[in-house]
Protein backbone atom coordinates (compact mmCIF):
# COMPACT_ATOMS: atom_id res chain seq x y z
CA UNK A 1 0.00 0.00 0.00
CA UNK A 2 2.86 2.35 0.92
CA UNK A 3 6.40 1.74 -0.26
CA UNK A 4 9.17 4.06 0.93
CA UNK A 5 12.70 3.69 -0.44
CA UNK A 6 15.87 5.52 0.51
CA UNK A 7 13.93 8.44 1.97
CA UNK A 8 16.28 11.26 2.98
CA UNK A 9 15.70 14.76 4.30
CA UNK A 10 18.42 17.26 5.08
CA UNK A 11 17.76 20.60 6.78
CA UNK A 12 20.80 22.53 5.64
CA UNK A 13 23.70 20.33 6.68
CA UNK A 14 21.66 18.38 9.24
CA UNK A 15 20.27 15.07 8.01
CA UNK A 16 17.01 14.46 9.90
CA UNK A 17 16.01 11.37 7.91
CA UNK A 18 18.70 9.22 6.33
CA UNK A 19 18.04 6.50 3.74
CA UNK A 20 14.92 5.14 5.42
CA UNK A 21 13.01 2.36 3.66
CA UNK A 22 9.86 0.58 4.75
CA UNK A 23 6.60 -0.78 3.43
CA UNK A 24 3.09 -0.85 4.84
CA UNK A 25 0.65 -3.59 3.89
CA UNK A 26 -3.11 -2.97 3.49
CA UNK A 27 -5.09 -2.97 6.78
CA UNK A 28 -1.90 -3.14 8.82
CA UNK A 29 -1.03 -0.99 11.84
CA UNK A 30 2.65 -0.13 11.77
CA UNK A 31 4.13 1.45 14.89
CA UNK A 32 6.90 4.00 14.42
CA UNK A 33 8.96 4.65 17.54
CA UNK A 34 12.22 6.29 18.48
CA UNK A 35 13.62 8.86 20.90
CA UNK A 36 12.89 12.61 20.60
CA UNK A 37 14.26 14.08 17.41
CA UNK A 38 14.79 10.71 15.71
CA UNK A 39 12.87 11.85 12.62
CA UNK A 40 9.39 10.34 13.05
CA UNK A 41 7.40 13.51 12.45
CA UNK A 42 9.72 14.45 9.59
CA UNK A 43 8.90 11.16 7.86
CA UNK A 44 5.19 12.00 8.22
CA UNK A 45 5.84 15.47 6.81
CA UNK A 46 7.59 13.94 3.80
CA UNK A 47 5.03 11.23 3.10
CA UNK A 48 2.07 13.63 3.48
CA UNK A 49 3.63 16.27 1.23
CA UNK A 50 4.07 18.89 3.95
CA UNK A 51 7.81 18.77 3.18
CA UNK A 52 9.64 17.72 0.02
CA UNK A 53 12.25 14.97 0.38
CA UNK A 54 15.91 15.60 -0.45
CA UNK A 55 16.10 12.13 -1.98
CA UNK A 56 14.20 8.88 -2.11
CA UNK A 57 10.95 7.54 -3.43
CA UNK A 58 7.50 7.31 -1.85
CA UNK A 59 4.95 5.17 -3.65
CA UNK A 60 1.32 5.11 -2.52
CA UNK A 61 -0.82 2.41 -4.13
CA UNK A 62 1.78 2.09 -6.84
CA UNK A 63 2.02 5.80 -7.68
CA UNK A 64 5.01 8.01 -6.95
CA UNK A 65 3.94 10.81 -4.58
CA UNK A 66 7.30 12.17 -3.37
CA UNK A 67 7.27 15.97 -3.62
CA UNK A 68 3.62 16.16 -4.70
CA UNK A 69 1.49 18.92 -3.11
CA UNK A 70 -0.06 17.99 0.25
CA UNK A 71 -3.61 18.62 -0.96
CA UNK A 72 -3.16 16.25 -3.90
CA UNK A 73 -1.86 13.50 -1.61
CA UNK A 74 -4.98 13.85 0.55
CA UNK A 75 -7.16 13.52 -2.54
CA UNK A 76 -5.36 10.26 -3.33
CA UNK A 77 -6.47 8.87 0.04
CA UNK A 78 -3.59 9.52 2.43
CA UNK A 79 -4.28 11.68 5.51
CA UNK A 80 -2.20 12.69 8.53
CA UNK A 81 -2.62 14.25 11.97
CA UNK A 82 -0.24 16.76 13.50
CA UNK A 83 1.64 15.96 16.70
CA UNK A 84 0.94 19.47 17.97
CA UNK A 85 -2.71 20.02 17.05
CA UNK A 86 -3.30 22.72 14.43
CA UNK A 87 -7.00 23.56 14.65
CA UNK A 88 -8.55 26.28 12.47
CA UNK A 89 -9.28 28.76 15.24
CA UNK A 90 -11.49 30.96 13.07
CA UNK A 91 -13.89 28.09 12.37
CA UNK A 92 -16.36 26.31 14.68
CA UNK A 93 -15.55 22.72 15.62
CA UNK A 94 -17.99 21.15 13.14
CA UNK A 95 -16.77 23.38 10.29
CA UNK A 96 -13.16 22.40 11.07
CA UNK A 97 -14.11 18.84 10.20
CA UNK A 98 -16.55 19.76 7.42
CA UNK A 99 -13.86 21.55 5.37
CA UNK A 100 -11.76 18.40 5.67
CA UNK A 101 -14.68 16.24 4.49
CA UNK A 102 -15.41 18.58 1.59
CA UNK A 103 -11.90 19.42 0.37
CA UNK A 104 -10.50 16.03 1.30
CA UNK A 105 -12.69 14.66 -1.46
CA UNK A 106 -11.67 17.60 -3.63
CA UNK A 107 -15.11 19.20 -3.54
CA UNK A 108 -16.77 16.26 -5.24
CA UNK A 109 -19.45 16.11 -2.54
CA UNK A 110 -21.95 18.80 -1.61
CA UNK A 111 -21.89 20.83 1.57
CA UNK A 112 -24.72 18.87 3.20
CA UNK A 113 -22.92 15.57 2.73
CA UNK A 114 -19.71 17.11 4.05
CA UNK A 115 -21.43 18.31 7.22
CA UNK A 116 -23.03 14.88 7.70
CA UNK A 117 -19.65 13.16 7.38
CA UNK A 118 -18.15 15.70 9.77
CA UNK A 119 -20.78 14.86 12.39
CA UNK A 120 -20.09 11.17 11.93
CA UNK A 121 -16.34 11.71 12.33
CA UNK A 122 -16.85 13.75 15.51
CA UNK A 123 -19.09 11.03 16.91
CA UNK A 124 -16.53 8.36 16.01
CA UNK A 125 -13.66 10.06 17.85
CA UNK A 126 -15.98 10.82 20.76
CA UNK A 127 -15.96 14.58 20.72
CA UNK A 128 -19.26 15.54 22.29
CA UNK A 129 -20.47 19.02 23.07
CA UNK A 130 -21.59 21.94 20.96
CA UNK A 131 -20.34 21.45 17.38
CA UNK A 132 -20.84 25.17 16.72
CA UNK A 133 -18.49 26.17 19.53
CA UNK A 134 -15.04 27.53 18.76
CA UNK A 135 -11.99 25.34 19.21
CA UNK A 136 -10.63 27.58 21.99
CA UNK A 137 -12.65 25.70 24.59
CA UNK A 138 -11.06 22.33 23.76
CA UNK A 139 -8.42 20.87 26.06
CA UNK A 140 -5.40 18.80 25.01
CA UNK A 141 -7.46 15.61 24.64
CA UNK A 142 -10.19 17.43 22.73
CA UNK A 143 -7.74 18.96 20.26
CA UNK A 144 -6.17 15.54 19.61
CA UNK A 145 -9.61 14.12 18.88
CA UNK A 146 -10.33 17.02 16.55
CA UNK A 147 -7.09 16.31 14.67
CA UNK A 148 -8.14 12.69 14.24
CA UNK A 149 -11.71 13.59 13.25
CA UNK A 150 -10.40 15.97 10.59
CA UNK A 151 -8.05 13.38 9.11
CA UNK A 152 -10.75 10.67 9.12
CA UNK A 153 -13.30 13.01 7.54
CA UNK A 154 -11.18 13.09 4.38
CA UNK A 155 -11.97 9.35 4.09
CA UNK A 156 -8.39 8.14 3.79
CA UNK A 157 -7.27 4.61 3.03
CA UNK A 158 -3.98 5.27 4.85
CA UNK A 159 -3.78 7.30 8.05
CA UNK A 160 -0.56 8.69 9.51
CA UNK A 161 -1.31 9.31 13.19
CA UNK A 162 1.30 11.42 15.00
CA UNK A 163 -0.34 10.88 18.33
CA UNK A 164 1.94 11.57 21.24
CA UNK A 165 -0.50 10.70 23.98
CA UNK A 166 1.75 12.54 26.41
CA UNK A 167 -0.36 14.91 28.47
CA UNK A 168 -3.37 12.60 28.46
CA UNK A 169 -4.47 10.60 31.50
CA UNK A 170 -4.53 6.81 31.57
CA UNK A 171 -8.20 6.50 30.58
CA UNK A 172 -7.84 8.90 27.66
CA UNK A 173 -4.83 6.96 26.39
CA UNK A 174 -6.71 3.67 26.47
CA UNK A 175 -9.57 5.34 24.61
CA UNK A 176 -7.25 6.69 21.94
CA UNK A 177 -5.66 3.29 21.42
CA UNK A 178 -9.07 1.63 21.28
CA UNK A 179 -10.17 4.17 18.70
CA UNK A 180 -7.26 3.45 16.35
CA UNK A 181 -8.02 -0.24 16.67
CA UNK A 182 -11.62 0.46 15.63
CA UNK A 183 -10.55 2.71 12.74
CA UNK A 184 -8.60 -0.19 11.33
CA UNK A 185 -11.07 -2.93 12.31
CA UNK A 186 -14.37 -1.33 11.29
CA UNK A 187 -13.29 1.06 8.54
CA UNK A 188 -10.41 -0.98 7.15
CA UNK A 189 -8.06 2.01 7.23
CA UNK A 190 -4.35 1.22 7.21
CA UNK A 191 -2.44 3.09 9.93
CA UNK A 192 1.11 4.20 10.65
CA UNK A 193 1.19 5.22 14.29
CA UNK A 194 3.88 7.28 15.99
CA UNK A 195 3.80 7.10 19.77
CA UNK A 196 6.17 7.57 22.67
CA UNK A 197 4.23 5.62 25.23
CA UNK A 198 5.26 2.14 24.23
CA UNK A 199 3.07 0.21 26.61
CA UNK A 200 -0.01 1.48 24.81
CA UNK A 201 1.45 1.26 21.33
CA UNK A 202 2.76 -2.29 21.55
CA UNK A 203 -0.67 -3.69 22.40
CA UNK A 204 -2.21 -2.28 19.23
CA UNK A 205 0.33 -2.49 16.42
CA UNK A 206 1.07 -5.46 14.17
CA UNK A 207 4.64 -4.42 13.49
CA UNK A 208 7.11 -1.85 14.81
CA UNK A 209 9.91 0.13 13.25
CA UNK A 210 12.49 1.85 15.45
CA UNK A 211 14.25 5.04 14.36
CA UNK A 212 17.35 6.62 15.81
CA UNK A 213 19.11 9.73 14.46
CA UNK A 214 17.03 9.46 11.30
CA UNK A 215 18.01 5.86 10.58
CA UNK A 216 16.16 2.57 10.94
CA UNK A 217 17.54 0.59 13.88
CA UNK A 218 15.16 -2.32 13.99
CA UNK A 219 11.93 -3.56 12.49
CA UNK A 220 9.68 -6.49 13.31
CA UNK A 221 7.04 -7.90 15.62
CA UNK A 222 6.56 -5.93 18.85
CA UNK A 223 7.66 -8.88 21.02
CA UNK A 224 10.91 -9.27 19.08
CA UNK A 225 11.71 -5.58 18.83
CA UNK A 226 11.54 -4.93 22.57
CA UNK A 227 14.15 -7.66 23.10
CA UNK A 228 16.43 -6.40 20.32
CA UNK A 229 19.74 -5.28 21.93
CA UNK A 230 20.11 -2.37 19.47
CA UNK A 231 16.71 -1.05 20.53
CA UNK A 232 17.54 -1.39 24.20
CA UNK A 233 20.74 0.49 23.54
CA UNK A 234 18.90 3.31 21.78
CA UNK A 235 16.45 3.69 24.62
CA UNK A 236 18.59 2.99 27.65
CA UNK A 237 22.11 3.92 26.54
CA UNK A 238 25.19 1.98 25.67
CA UNK A 239 25.94 0.30 28.98
CA UNK A 240 22.71 -1.65 29.02
CA UNK A 241 23.14 -3.36 25.67
CA UNK A 242 23.51 -7.10 26.06
CA UNK A 243 22.99 -6.87 29.82
CA UNK B 244 -34.04 42.38 10.54
CA UNK B 245 -35.62 39.86 8.14
CA UNK B 246 -38.46 42.34 7.56
CA UNK B 247 -35.89 45.09 7.06
CA UNK B 248 -34.62 43.80 3.71
CA UNK B 249 -37.83 44.26 1.62
CA UNK B 250 -38.27 47.65 3.28
CA UNK B 251 -34.75 48.68 2.34
CA UNK B 252 -35.30 47.36 -1.19
CA UNK B 253 -38.51 49.41 -1.58
CA UNK B 254 -36.84 52.56 -0.23
CA UNK B 255 -34.08 52.19 -2.82
CA UNK B 256 -36.58 52.41 -5.66
CA UNK B 257 -37.61 55.91 -4.60
CA UNK B 258 -34.68 58.39 -5.01
CA UNK B 259 -35.06 59.17 -8.73
CA UNK B 260 -38.70 60.07 -8.15
CA UNK B 261 -38.15 62.22 -5.08
CA UNK B 262 -37.85 65.99 -5.33
CA UNK B 263 -34.13 65.91 -4.57
CA UNK B 264 -31.47 67.97 -6.28
CA UNK B 265 -29.35 66.66 -9.13
CA UNK B 266 -26.38 66.94 -6.79
CA UNK B 267 -27.95 64.69 -4.16
CA UNK B 268 -28.80 62.10 -6.80
CA UNK B 269 -25.22 62.36 -8.05
CA UNK B 270 -23.88 61.62 -4.55
CA UNK B 271 -26.21 58.63 -4.18
CA UNK B 272 -25.03 57.20 -7.52
CA UNK B 273 -21.41 57.66 -6.49
CA UNK B 274 -22.06 55.94 -3.16
CA UNK B 275 -23.64 52.95 -4.93
CA UNK B 276 -20.84 52.59 -7.49
CA UNK B 277 -18.06 52.95 -4.93
CA UNK B 278 -19.90 50.65 -2.51
CA UNK B 279 -19.72 48.02 -5.26
CA UNK B 280 -15.94 48.51 -5.52
CA UNK B 281 -15.48 48.34 -1.73
CA UNK B 282 -17.66 45.22 -1.52
CA UNK B 283 -15.47 43.67 -4.22
CA UNK B 284 -12.34 44.42 -2.18
CA UNK B 285 -13.70 42.69 0.94
CA UNK B 286 -14.24 39.48 -1.05
CA UNK B 287 -10.50 38.92 -0.65
CA UNK B 288 -9.63 41.48 2.05
CA UNK B 289 -11.74 39.74 4.70
CA UNK B 290 -9.51 36.67 4.47
CA UNK B 291 -6.34 38.50 5.40
CA UNK B 292 -5.38 39.14 1.77
CA UNK B 293 -5.05 42.86 2.43
CA UNK B 294 -4.49 44.20 -1.06
CA UNK B 295 -3.26 47.73 -1.53
CA UNK B 296 -3.30 46.96 -5.25
CA UNK B 297 -6.96 47.41 -6.04
CA UNK B 298 -6.23 50.85 -7.47
CA UNK B 299 -4.45 48.92 -10.23
CA UNK B 300 -7.54 46.85 -11.09
CA UNK B 301 -9.75 49.93 -10.92
CA UNK B 302 -7.37 51.83 -13.22
CA UNK B 303 -6.99 48.99 -15.70
CA UNK B 304 -10.76 48.51 -15.93
CA UNK B 305 -11.47 52.18 -16.49
CA UNK B 306 -8.54 53.05 -18.78
CA UNK B 307 -8.79 49.98 -21.03
CA UNK B 308 -12.48 50.75 -21.56
CA UNK B 309 -12.01 54.50 -22.20
CA UNK B 310 -8.93 54.09 -24.41
CA UNK B 311 -10.58 51.50 -26.64
CA UNK B 312 -13.61 53.74 -27.00
CA UNK B 313 -11.66 56.91 -27.79
CA UNK B 314 -8.99 55.43 -30.05
CA UNK B 315 -10.85 52.60 -31.76
CA UNK B 316 -14.50 53.44 -31.21
CA UNK B 317 -14.96 50.09 -29.48
CA UNK B 318 -18.17 50.02 -27.46
CA UNK B 319 -17.75 49.69 -23.67
CA UNK B 320 -19.85 46.53 -23.96
CA UNK B 321 -16.70 44.96 -25.39
CA UNK B 322 -14.23 47.33 -23.70
CA UNK B 323 -15.35 46.53 -20.17
CA UNK B 324 -14.97 42.75 -20.53
CA UNK B 325 -11.52 43.32 -22.03
CA UNK B 326 -10.60 45.63 -19.13
CA UNK B 327 -11.79 42.94 -16.73
CA UNK B 328 -9.72 40.31 -18.51
CA UNK B 329 -6.61 42.49 -18.35
CA UNK B 330 -7.15 43.18 -14.63
CA UNK B 331 -7.65 39.47 -13.89
CA UNK B 332 -4.54 38.57 -15.89
CA UNK B 333 -2.49 41.07 -13.88
CA UNK B 334 -4.06 39.77 -10.64
CA UNK B 335 -3.04 36.20 -11.53
CA UNK B 336 0.48 37.20 -12.59
CA UNK B 337 0.96 38.82 -9.16
CA UNK B 338 -1.22 36.43 -7.14
CA UNK B 339 0.25 33.13 -8.30
CA UNK B 340 3.87 33.75 -7.25
CA UNK B 341 2.66 35.45 -4.05
CA UNK B 342 0.77 32.31 -3.12
CA UNK B 343 3.50 29.87 -4.12
CA UNK B 344 6.20 31.85 -2.31
CA UNK B 345 3.92 32.35 0.72
CA UNK B 346 4.01 36.12 0.48
CA UNK B 347 1.41 37.07 3.11
CA UNK B 348 0.58 39.85 5.56
CA UNK B 349 2.71 42.97 5.34
CA UNK B 350 4.73 41.61 2.44
CA UNK B 351 1.59 40.95 0.44
CA UNK B 352 0.42 44.51 1.14
CA UNK B 353 3.79 45.85 -0.05
CA UNK B 354 3.85 43.83 -3.27
CA UNK B 355 0.33 44.93 -4.16
CA UNK B 356 1.19 48.52 -3.23
CA UNK B 357 4.02 48.43 -5.74
CA UNK B 358 1.61 47.04 -8.36
CA UNK B 359 -0.85 49.89 -7.98
CA UNK B 360 1.90 52.49 -8.35
CA UNK B 361 3.29 50.75 -11.43
CA UNK B 362 -0.11 51.01 -13.08
CA UNK B 363 -0.51 54.67 -12.07
CA UNK B 364 2.97 55.62 -13.26
CA UNK B 365 2.48 53.77 -16.54
CA UNK B 366 -0.69 55.74 -17.22
CA UNK B 367 1.15 58.98 -16.42
CA UNK B 368 4.14 58.03 -18.57
CA UNK B 369 2.08 56.98 -21.57
CA UNK B 370 0.97 60.60 -21.89
CA UNK B 371 0.36 60.70 -25.65
CA UNK B 372 -2.27 58.02 -25.43
CA UNK B 373 -3.73 58.38 -21.93
CA UNK B 374 -3.50 62.12 -21.42
CA UNK B 375 -1.04 61.52 -18.58
CA UNK B 376 -1.71 63.13 -15.22
CA UNK B 377 -4.23 65.52 -16.76
CA UNK B 378 -6.58 62.58 -17.16
CA UNK B 379 -8.90 61.90 -20.06
CA UNK B 380 -12.53 62.23 -21.06
CA UNK B 381 -14.33 59.51 -23.00
CA UNK B 382 -15.61 60.89 -26.31
CA UNK B 383 -19.13 62.03 -25.53
CA UNK B 384 -22.22 61.22 -27.56
CA UNK B 385 -25.72 62.57 -26.91
CA UNK B 386 -26.90 60.94 -23.67
CA UNK B 387 -29.00 57.82 -23.34
CA UNK B 388 -26.75 55.92 -25.73
CA UNK B 389 -26.74 52.25 -24.92
CA UNK B 390 -23.87 51.57 -27.34
CA UNK B 391 -21.64 54.22 -25.73
CA UNK B 392 -22.93 53.41 -22.23
CA UNK B 393 -23.60 57.09 -21.60
CA UNK B 394 -26.79 57.99 -19.78
CA UNK B 395 -28.60 60.68 -17.87
CA UNK B 396 -28.47 60.57 -14.06
CA UNK B 397 -31.96 59.08 -13.96
CA UNK B 398 -30.80 56.02 -15.90
CA UNK B 399 -27.45 55.86 -14.15
CA UNK B 400 -29.20 55.51 -10.84
CA UNK B 401 -30.76 52.23 -11.98
CA UNK B 402 -27.48 50.97 -13.40
CA UNK B 403 -25.67 51.82 -10.18
CA UNK B 404 -28.37 50.23 -8.05
CA UNK B 405 -28.27 47.03 -10.11
CA UNK B 406 -24.50 46.78 -9.96
CA UNK B 407 -24.47 47.46 -6.23
CA UNK B 408 -27.05 44.69 -5.72
CA UNK B 409 -24.93 42.36 -7.86
CA UNK B 410 -21.99 43.04 -5.53
CA UNK B 411 -24.09 42.11 -2.51
CA UNK B 412 -25.27 38.90 -4.19
CA UNK B 413 -21.69 37.84 -4.99
CA UNK B 414 -20.54 38.74 -1.47
CA UNK B 415 -23.38 36.68 0.00
CA UNK B 416 -22.65 33.68 -2.21
CA UNK B 417 -18.97 33.73 -1.25
CA UNK B 418 -19.97 34.13 2.40
CA UNK B 419 -22.08 30.95 2.23
CA UNK B 420 -19.62 28.93 0.18
CA UNK B 421 -17.09 26.30 1.22
CA UNK B 422 -14.46 28.63 -0.24
CA UNK B 423 -15.14 30.96 2.65
CA UNK B 424 -14.39 28.20 5.18
CA UNK B 425 -11.34 27.19 3.17
CA UNK B 426 -10.04 30.77 3.11
CA UNK B 427 -10.62 31.14 6.86
CA UNK B 428 -8.70 27.90 7.39
CA UNK B 429 -5.90 29.15 5.12
CA UNK B 430 -5.73 32.46 6.98
CA UNK B 431 -5.29 30.46 10.21
CA UNK B 432 -2.76 27.87 9.06
CA UNK B 433 -1.80 27.19 5.43
CA UNK B 434 0.03 23.96 6.22
CA UNK B 435 -2.90 22.46 8.12
CA UNK B 436 -5.29 23.65 5.41
CA UNK B 437 -3.26 21.85 2.72
CA UNK B 438 -3.14 18.75 4.94
CA UNK B 439 -6.94 18.38 4.82
CA UNK B 440 -6.97 18.64 1.04
CA UNK B 441 -7.41 22.38 0.47
CA UNK B 442 -5.54 23.57 -2.62
CA UNK B 443 -4.29 26.79 -1.02
CA UNK B 444 -3.14 28.50 -4.23
CA UNK B 445 -6.32 27.63 -6.11
CA UNK B 446 -8.59 29.00 -3.37
CA UNK B 447 -6.57 32.21 -3.03
CA UNK B 448 -6.57 32.78 -6.78
CA UNK B 449 -10.29 32.11 -6.88
CA UNK B 450 -11.19 34.94 -4.50
CA UNK B 451 -8.49 37.16 -6.03
CA UNK B 452 -9.96 36.69 -9.50
CA UNK B 453 -13.51 37.47 -8.39
CA UNK B 454 -12.35 40.50 -6.41
CA UNK B 455 -10.14 41.91 -9.19
CA UNK B 456 -12.75 41.31 -11.90
CA UNK B 457 -15.53 43.08 -9.99
CA UNK B 458 -13.22 45.96 -9.08
CA UNK B 459 -12.21 46.49 -12.72
CA UNK B 460 -15.88 46.38 -13.71
CA UNK B 461 -16.70 48.97 -11.04
CA UNK B 462 -13.81 51.17 -12.19
CA UNK B 463 -14.99 51.10 -15.78
CA UNK B 464 -18.53 52.10 -14.77
CA UNK B 465 -17.30 54.93 -12.54
CA UNK B 466 -15.32 56.26 -15.52
CA UNK B 467 -18.36 56.01 -17.77
CA UNK B 468 -20.50 57.78 -15.21
CA UNK B 469 -18.09 60.61 -14.39
CA UNK B 470 -16.98 60.96 -18.03
CA UNK B 471 -13.57 61.89 -16.72
CA UNK B 472 -10.76 59.70 -15.41
CA UNK B 473 -7.46 60.59 -13.85
CA UNK B 474 -4.53 58.38 -12.84
CA UNK B 475 -4.49 59.84 -9.33
CA UNK B 476 -8.15 59.22 -8.57
CA UNK B 477 -8.56 55.93 -10.49
CA UNK B 478 -5.19 54.23 -9.88
CA UNK B 479 -2.31 54.50 -7.48
CA UNK B 480 -1.88 54.40 -3.75
CA UNK B 481 -4.39 57.17 -2.99
CA UNK B 482 -7.44 55.32 -4.25
CA UNK B 483 -6.12 51.99 -2.96
CA UNK B 484 -5.94 53.47 0.52
CA UNK B 485 -9.43 54.91 0.10
CA UNK B 486 -10.75 51.43 -0.79
CA UNK B 487 -9.08 49.79 2.20
CA UNK B 488 -10.20 52.54 4.56
CA UNK B 489 -13.82 52.40 3.39
CA UNK B 490 -14.00 48.59 3.61
CA UNK B 491 -12.43 48.41 7.06
CA UNK B 492 -14.29 51.36 8.58
CA UNK B 493 -17.65 50.11 7.34
CA UNK B 494 -16.89 46.51 8.31
CA UNK B 495 -15.53 43.74 6.10
CA UNK B 496 -17.42 40.88 7.73
CA UNK B 497 -20.93 42.31 7.30
CA UNK B 498 -22.69 42.46 3.94
CA UNK B 499 -23.59 46.16 4.17
CA UNK B 500 -20.29 47.17 5.80
CA UNK B 501 -18.57 48.37 2.61
CA UNK B 502 -21.72 50.32 1.68
CA UNK B 503 -21.60 52.15 5.00
CA UNK B 504 -17.90 52.74 4.30
CA UNK B 505 -18.87 54.24 0.94
CA UNK B 506 -21.33 56.64 2.54
CA UNK B 507 -18.64 57.65 5.01
CA UNK B 508 -15.88 58.22 2.44
CA UNK B 509 -18.01 59.97 -0.19
CA UNK B 510 -19.56 62.31 2.36
CA UNK B 511 -16.13 62.99 3.84
CA UNK B 512 -14.72 63.66 0.38
CA UNK B 513 -17.47 66.10 -0.53
CA UNK B 514 -17.14 67.78 2.85
CA UNK B 515 -13.41 68.28 2.34
CA UNK B 516 -13.96 69.54 -1.19
CA UNK B 517 -16.43 72.15 0.01
CA UNK B 518 -14.20 73.08 2.94
CA UNK B 519 -10.85 73.35 1.15
CA UNK B 520 -11.82 73.55 -2.50
CA UNK B 521 -9.16 72.11 -4.76
CA UNK B 522 -6.30 73.60 -2.73
CA UNK B 523 -5.83 70.49 -0.60
CA UNK B 524 -6.15 67.62 -3.05
CA UNK B 525 -3.81 65.54 -0.90
CA UNK B 526 -5.75 66.11 2.32
CA UNK B 527 -8.13 63.22 1.71
CA UNK B 528 -5.39 60.58 1.44
CA UNK B 529 -3.76 61.80 4.64
CA UNK B 530 -7.06 61.78 6.50
CA UNK B 531 -7.85 58.28 5.20
CA UNK B 532 -4.49 57.11 6.44
CA UNK B 533 -4.98 58.52 9.92
CA UNK B 534 -8.57 57.31 10.21
CA UNK B 535 -7.57 53.86 8.96
CA UNK B 536 -5.12 53.56 11.83
CA UNK B 537 -7.74 54.77 14.31
CA UNK B 538 -10.24 52.18 13.05
CA UNK B 539 -7.74 49.32 13.01
CA UNK B 540 -6.82 50.05 16.63
CA UNK B 541 -10.21 50.89 18.14
CA UNK B 542 -12.81 49.31 15.87
CA UNK B 543 -11.27 46.52 13.78
CA UNK B 544 -14.70 45.03 12.99
CA UNK B 545 -15.83 48.38 11.57
CA UNK B 546 -19.05 50.30 12.14
CA UNK B 547 -21.35 47.53 10.92
CA UNK B 548 -19.38 44.92 12.83
CA UNK B 549 -19.99 46.80 16.07
CA UNK B 550 -23.68 47.30 15.28
CA UNK B 551 -24.20 43.60 14.52
CA UNK B 552 -22.37 42.58 17.71
CA UNK B 553 -24.59 44.95 19.75
CA UNK B 554 -27.74 43.56 18.14
CA UNK B 555 -26.67 39.98 18.83
CA UNK B 556 -25.99 40.84 22.45
CA UNK B 557 -29.34 42.55 22.90
CA UNK B 558 -31.14 39.61 21.31
CA UNK B 559 -29.30 37.18 23.57
CA UNK B 560 -30.26 39.24 26.62
CA UNK B 561 -33.87 39.42 25.42
CA UNK B 562 -33.95 35.66 24.87
CA UNK B 563 -32.52 34.98 28.33
CA UNK B 564 -34.79 37.42 30.18
CA UNK B 565 -38.12 35.54 30.03
CA UNK B 566 -36.43 32.32 31.08
CA UNK B 567 -34.93 34.06 34.10
CA UNK B 568 -38.23 35.81 35.03
Ligand SMILES: Nc1ncnc2c1ncn2[C@@H]1O[C@H](COP(=O)(O)OP(=O)(O)OP(=O)(O)O)[C@@H](O)[C@H]1O
Nearest residue numbers: 011016034035036037038039040041042043083196
Ligand atom coordinates in the same frame (compact mmCIF):
# COMPACT_ATOMS: atom_id res chain seq x y z
N1 LIG C 1 11.60 22.22 9.56
C1 LIG C 1 12.74 21.86 10.19
N2 LIG C 1 13.86 22.59 10.07
C2 LIG C 1 15.01 22.23 10.68
N3 LIG C 1 15.13 21.14 11.45
C3 LIG C 1 14.04 20.38 11.63
C4 LIG C 1 12.79 20.70 11.02
N4 LIG C 1 11.88 19.75 11.36
C5 LIG C 1 12.55 18.89 12.16
N5 LIG C 1 13.83 19.25 12.33
C6 LIG C 1 14.84 18.53 13.10
O1 LIG C 1 14.86 17.22 12.64
C7 LIG C 1 15.02 16.30 13.72
C8 LIG C 1 13.92 15.30 13.70
O2 LIG C 1 12.71 15.95 14.09
P1 LIG C 1 11.32 15.20 14.17
O3 LIG C 1 10.32 16.21 14.54
O4 LIG C 1 11.10 14.43 12.95
O5 LIG C 1 11.55 14.21 15.39
P2 LIG C 1 10.52 13.23 16.10
O6 LIG C 1 11.07 11.88 15.97
O7 LIG C 1 9.16 13.46 15.61
O8 LIG C 1 10.65 13.74 17.60
P3 LIG C 1 9.54 13.78 18.75
O9 LIG C 1 9.49 12.42 19.31
O10 LIG C 1 10.09 14.75 19.73
O11 LIG C 1 8.30 14.22 18.14
C9 LIG C 1 15.08 17.14 14.98
O12 LIG C 1 16.42 17.31 15.34
C10 LIG C 1 14.47 18.45 14.57
O13 LIG C 1 15.02 19.52 15.30
Ligand SMILES: [Mg+2]
Nearest residue numbers: 040041042083
Ligand atom coordinates in the same frame (compact mmCIF):
# COMPACT_ATOMS: atom_id res chain seq x y z
MG1 LIG D 1 7.47 14.19 16.39
